[in-house]
Amino acid sequence: MHTNQGDPMNIQFKKGVLEICVLSVLAHKDCYGYELVAEISKKIDISEGTIYPLLHRLKDEGHVTTYLQESAGGPPRKYYRLTESGRKEEHEQKEEWMQFAASVNALLERKNDAAE
Amino acid sequence: MHTNQGDPMNIQFKKGVLEICVLSVLAHKDCYGYELVAEISKKIDISEGTIYPLLHRLKDEGHVTTYLQESAGGPPRKYYRLTESGRKEEHEQKEEWMQFAASVNALLERKNDAAE
DNA sequence: ACACAGTATCTTGCATCACAAGATACCTAC
DNA sequence: GTAGGTATCTTGTGATGCAAGATACTGTGT
Numbered sequence: 001m002h003t004n005q006g007d008p009m010n011i012q013f014k015k016g017v018l019e020i021c022v023l024s025v026l027a028h029k030d031c032y033g034y035e036l037v038a039e040i041s042k043k044i045d046i047s048e049g050t051i052y053p054l055l056h057r058l059k060d061e062g063h064v065t066t067y068l069q070e071s072a073g074g075p076p077r078k079y080y081r082l083t084e085s086g087r088k089e090e091h092e093q094k095e096e097w098m099q100f101a102a103s104v105n106a107l108l109e110r111k112n113d114a115a116e
Numbered sequence: 117m118h119t120n121q122g123d124p125m126n127i128q129f130k131k132g133v134l135e136i137c138v139l140s141v142l143a144h145k146d147c148y149g150y151e152l153v154a155e156i157s158k159k160i161d162i163s164e165g166t167i168y169p170l171l172h173r174l175k176d177e178g179h180v181t182t183y184l185q186e187s188a189g190g191p192p193r194k195y196y197r198l199t200e201s202g203r204k205e206e207h208e209q210k211e212e213w214m215q216f217a218a219s220v221n222a223l224l225e226r227k228n229d230a231a232e
Numbered sequence: 233a234c235a236c237a238g239t240a241t242c243t244t245g246c247a248t249c250a251c252a253a254g255a256t257a258c259c260t261a262c
Numbered sequence: 263g264t265a266g267g268t269a270t271c272t273t274g275t276g277a278t279g280c281a282a283g284a285t286a287c288t289g290t291g292t
Contacts, residue, residue, distance in 0.1 A: 010209075012132025012277065013216045015249055024224045034269050043219040050250050052271055057249095074268035075258045093126075094224055100129045101217050103159040108140045108210055128248065131278055150240050166279050168242055173278095190239035191287045 009045055018046055020097055022054060023082070023090035026064065032077035055080055063089050125161055134162055136213055138170060139198070139206035142180065148193035171196055179205050 021040050025031060031039065033051050040046045058064045063086035068076045082090065137156050141147060147155065149167050156162045174180045179202035184192045198206065 009216065010132050010212055011250060013213065015131035015278085016126050016128025017220055018250075021220065021223050024226075028226070032269080033271095040223065043223045044216070047251060048270080049252065049254095049272085053249085056271090071258090071268075073259050075256095075270070077269070096126055097129065097220065097224065100125065100160075101221070104133055104137065104213065105217070107137050107156065107159045108213065110140075110144070127279060131249085134279075148240080149242095163280055164241080165243085165281065165283095169278080172242090187239075187287095189288050191241070191285095193240070 014044065014046075017097065018044070018050060019054060019058070020090070020093040021046075022051070022058070023063070023086060023093060026080055026082045027087065027090050030079045030081045032069075032079050034077070036080075058086070062086075130160065130162075133213065134160070134166060135170060135174070136206070136209040137162075138167070138174070139179070139202060139209060142196055142198045143203065143206050146195045146197045148185075148195050150193070152196075174202070178202075 018040070021044065022036060025036060025039050033048070033055055036055075037046055037048055037051050055064065058080070059066060063083055064080045065083055066078050066080055068078055071077050134156070137160065138152060141152060141155050149164070149171055152171075153162055153164055153167050171180065174196070175182060179199055180196045181199055182194050182196055184194055187193050
């Protein structure tokens with residue numbers, strides 16, 4: 001798969017963020033790994049070598065459960081579904097991200113030294 | 117030093133972001149390391165074990181130059197000043213961050229599955 | 233003189249997480 | 263059977279933030 005939109009994009013920026021992205025997509029609908037890569041790559045480049053370990057981590061932590069489902073042309077798909085704990089985590093991490101991004105923006109957009 | 121505002125804050129979120137934060141503060145005025153920690157910690161918790169390696173990296177990459185200056189009560193301060201390359205880097209990374217944050221927000225704020 | 237706190241710089245070892253590259257396997261079409 | 267698209271997973275590497283500590287200068291209190 002290869003669905004990036006040109007730029008290499010700073011890898012470091014993604015640290016920790018891809019987890020909340022996955023949780024957020026799963027909050028809308030159950031997905032299988034390959035599908036998640038395609039879905040998220042519309043906005044942020046992500047590779048399969050990233051998604052599978054991430055999904056296994058989320059399962060180990062009890063934030064998702066899985067079920068297998070046949071597919072037309074290919075091996076069976078492993079779907080991931082958010083648990084209650086996963087929904088709570090999605091909400092908390094989203095809040096955290098929003099606050100973090102706001103803090104960074106406040107730092108970057110300050111045009112004068114005198115400010116506070 | 118200890119200037120955080122309560123929360124532990126997701127460490128992973130900071131990866132790569134602290135660099136643009138440092139560049140951004142230096143774009144306003146020359147600073148020494150200890151001062152940068154205090155300045156940035158108003159918004160985002162950062163430790164000294166992070167700032168010094170980061171500043172050395174920026175110097176190795178030619179984005180900053182340094183000069184020593186006596187201080188009233190304590191050892192001399194090493195001030196960091198942005199180079200032309202540093203200003204360019206500051207601008208580019210800021211653009212990159214803004215676009216990245218916008219992409220993440222777009223993913224997180226999508227309320228319906230049907231969207232695109 | 234001595235100890236201690238505040239200021240200031242720097243280093244070492246550790247943890248986390250994304251990625252590239254590749255292995256595996258299923259199915260369809262040629 | 264060979265190639266390509268679908269799909270999952272693993273291994274090793276790299277980047278970078280942190281805790282903890284070492285170093286050193288200055289001023290204050292005893």
